Amino acid sequence: MDTIYITGGRPLSGTLAVQGSKNAVLPILAATAAIPGRFVLSNCPAIRDAAVTRSLLEHLGLRITEADTCLIVDSRGPIRAVPEAALACQLRSSALLLGALLARLGEAEISLPGGCVLGQRPLDYHLDALERLGVKIRRENGRLLCKGRPRSGTVIFPYPSVGTTENLMLAALGANGPVRLIGAAREPEIRDLAVFLTACGAKITGAGTPCIRIEPAPLHGAAHRILPDRMEAATWLCAAAATGGTLTLTDLIPDQLRAVLQVLRLAGCEITEADAELTVRAGPLHAPGAVVTGPYPAFPTDAQAPVMAALLRASGSTLFRETVFSDRFRHVPALCAMGAQIETAGDLASVRGVPALHGAEVSATDLRGAAATVIAALAAEDESIIHDARHLDRGYSYFPERLRQLGAEVHAE
Secondary structure, three states, X not given: XXXXXEEOOOOOEEEEXXXXXXXXXXXXXXXXXXXXXXXXXXXXXXXXXXXXXXXXXXXXXXXXXXXXXXXXXXXXXXXXOOOOHHHHXXXXXXXXXXXXXXXXXXEEEEEOOOOOOOOOOOOXXXXXXXXXXXXEEXXXXXXXEEEOOOOOEEEEOOOOOXXXXXXXXXXXXXXXXXXXXXXXXXXXXXXXXXXXXXXXXXXXXXXXXXXEEEEOOOOOOOEEEOOEOHHHHHHHHHHHHHHOOEEEEEOOOHHXXXXXXXXXXXXXXXXXXXXXXXXXXXXXXXXXXXXXXXOOOOEOHHHHHHHHHHOOOOEOEEEEEOOOOOOOOOXXXXXXXXXXXXXXXXXXXXXXXXXXXXXXXXXXXXXXXXXXXXXXXXXXXXXXXXXXXXXXXXXXXXXXXXHHHOOOEEEEO
């Protein structure tokens, strides 16, 4: 999908089941390289990042078959220590293969990973933490050459990095004794990884808190259902809010969306909850106050762009502060091209609500920025053309088709 055409002005309405989580399936797929066994992973989203990860694992020697939303992974044969460079550079989560391969083989050689450009996202946290567990790391011609199985120890994180937490959890599977992570990330995807690893025989306590302990244990294959994607859910809620629609989402965990739901409620949305279901009814929107991103359970950085797009026509002014990534306002020029009034300065963006948006021809810059641009186009008058829409394929399954299911006038090519 390179270009998406949207004729806006139609309220979205209907019911959608939330897909499996992008940010959960990627580390769990990486984990299968650390453990010889057979794995059945259900509720896997049909997204490009998962497909690239599958190709990476197959290049390493794992055998993977697909059935509907299930991936069946067999890692019982010999595997390589060097992921394919052309694949690894396509997504940032390829860095998680460092921990997985070190745990299983005691060595790994990987190209520097890629993914969306959102400012400085160095691997320093990952590498420093691995070195503290005794891993020898050398940088050479854009590659990381790592040697040595991790040893027992305690790692204190200077920042609750999700990727570093996941990488250290995987590496610790091959350590010679207990590993403690202090100041670890608390995101739901961390807990889901721990649930999967526990099903594989791992001894993990504290996942979802700042202190995680991993002890050596015999490991084996397992079955696991990927948790729902809270960021996809947030995107659909914002699309309904922006268009004045009524939308019911099923197969999700409302508690994991608490910070986003609070902002939407303060903005004037009526939201009702059930055990695995949410319904949003959008009324006239108004500025909800400041929105400040941060590590879970604070407002998620991945929801910043979609929520900004939802509030472009809200009365009053909303101040956004982005504390996680230094360049996560890259979607702002596209929104302004549609008539939004947004001023940025460093990590701040001030959104002043406008009476109406208009269609425009713009380009998407990253995954969540692309989603924000689509939301603005859905709320705008006339047609919008969004180029580089392929970013959406990285994290959203069948996005144009699901929009049409909710009544949007959308065409993609």
